[in-house]
Amino acid sequence: MYTKDGEQYYVVDSHIALWDARPENQRNIHGKQFIDCFYDYHRNLSPESEVWGYEEYLYQGGERLMRDVFADGIVDHAVFQPARLAEFYHRGFGQTEEAFALAQAHPDKLTYNHYWDPRDGENGLDALRANAERMNLQGVKLYTADWHGESRGWKLTDPMAYRYLEACRELGIRNIHIHKGPTIRPLDRDAFDVADVDHAATDFTDLDFVVEHCGLPRLEDFCWIATQEPNVYAGLAVAIPFIHTRPRYFAQIMGELVYWLGEDRILFASDYALWTPKWLVERFVDFQIPEDMTEYAPLSTEVKKKVLGLNAARLYGLDVPEHLRLPGADETQTGPREPAAADLASV
């Protein structure tokens, strides 16, 4: 819980990882390129006081993760969203057993989501069923740009992917987090839109699709589909650190998301260990849309409470203490919000 100016915020970090990118786990040059790319994001967007050394960036381990993510008790709950990247790392990038064990040791604080890949075929479906039972999965993280043998990507609309989505429905895995953003991109499939999410969200209305990184660098395509599908959400991982170096850009991202999706479908995430959540939460609570950006309504305290934790708590059925809730959280809607509040738009 975070308290500022008499307001209390329940905080859910909806995207964290326990990765291992140390040289002994790198399968090839791409393993190094991948973590170097992350490290450049980290160095480029972090405040100077939050920049880590390269060595400590490669691997954190569970103990440090608990200290970093739950520093000062600000974050109430966090959700693992692992990336497999088996073509880049011997034991994969996200450390499944280590993260799962940590989540079992701290069930009040951590939820473990796993991944699947339709290119694993029938064997992968069997593994999904086994994992769902063993890990009591409520969600999965999907990376459509992951490499797999000769393949450089897949789509949610691939027939095999639909079989996996059907299995998720059957197994009660409701939260489908899908990576649409940097770092690796599919070669051509899906390269510049999120249209596959649109189709899947229409065909699986009982699943929730959280588009991680809100489709950056294709924010416009994401907003356009998300405004039409009530079960599509925006994950702020990678978007929110712009709050520091490029606050005016971040203001526009938030302004667009609130306009197109509304305040009930945006989820805070640090993307730990890319960044740590503490400074992001502090900055976000203090953040406001610049006054000269008259095309956007200011961000209210209520909006911030929803984004920081209440929206994710709803998706994951987290037990939010009574005094941290907001009265009457509505069903999510479709279509642009309050065009009248965004004055330029109403001209």
Add this chain to the structure above:
Amino acid sequence: MAAVLTARLSEADVRAALGTVVDPELDEPITDVGFVRSVAVTEGPAGAAVEVHLRLPTSFCAPNFAWLMVSDAHDAVSAVPGVASVVVELDDHSDSDLINRGLAAGLGYRGTFGHEAEDSLDGLRATFRRKAHTAAMERALTALLRRDRALDVAALTLGDLPAGEHTTAALLRRREALGLPTDPAAPVLVHDDGSRPDPAQAEAVLRRARSVRISVDGNAHFCRGLLTTRYPGSEADQTPRPDDRPLIPLEVRS
């Protein structure tokens, strides 16, 4: 035998040619964003041998865009009079070997990347030419709206835009590139195909254009910043983002 007077090819000539190569996603020349790492010109009896090295902000920048810029650079430099041979290489990319080999062997995009590649990148180019126009349209309109909120956006024509402003000139350039009308009576707010939206839809069309512009500008800032993080000193090779796009000042707070 009469001496043939030919001016020696200079590095500046090569850079000028590279200045015509655009990163379609950022809508800026690769020379402005610092993607040209080095240019070497060696004069020989048959003409000049040119070697160009390009670099990108990350190892995993989209391979289709990378291919597009590298092959455009090869074409642009090859067309410079006096150039006998050209080597263009992309450095430090996850697909550097593949791209550099494919380009040197003239394999084309599909020949280089294989079965998951589209046959041609024309569709990609067209998409981003449209986005560049949409963003330019939004910049021109929002600049006016911030001065006068009562403007009827749907009724504005190109003749209503302030002549000589960068935002106006930039919009006209992008309309020409798409083959859209540029006469003063043509409406400013248009769909991709040049048709005028129904007045009731005007607001939505402008809002959507805004999200396109924010994506383009945001990418430009992120890519420029990442390049300087990855290649210290590359700031010196970047020219400031042109002031036809003034709406998000690049602001770095420490």
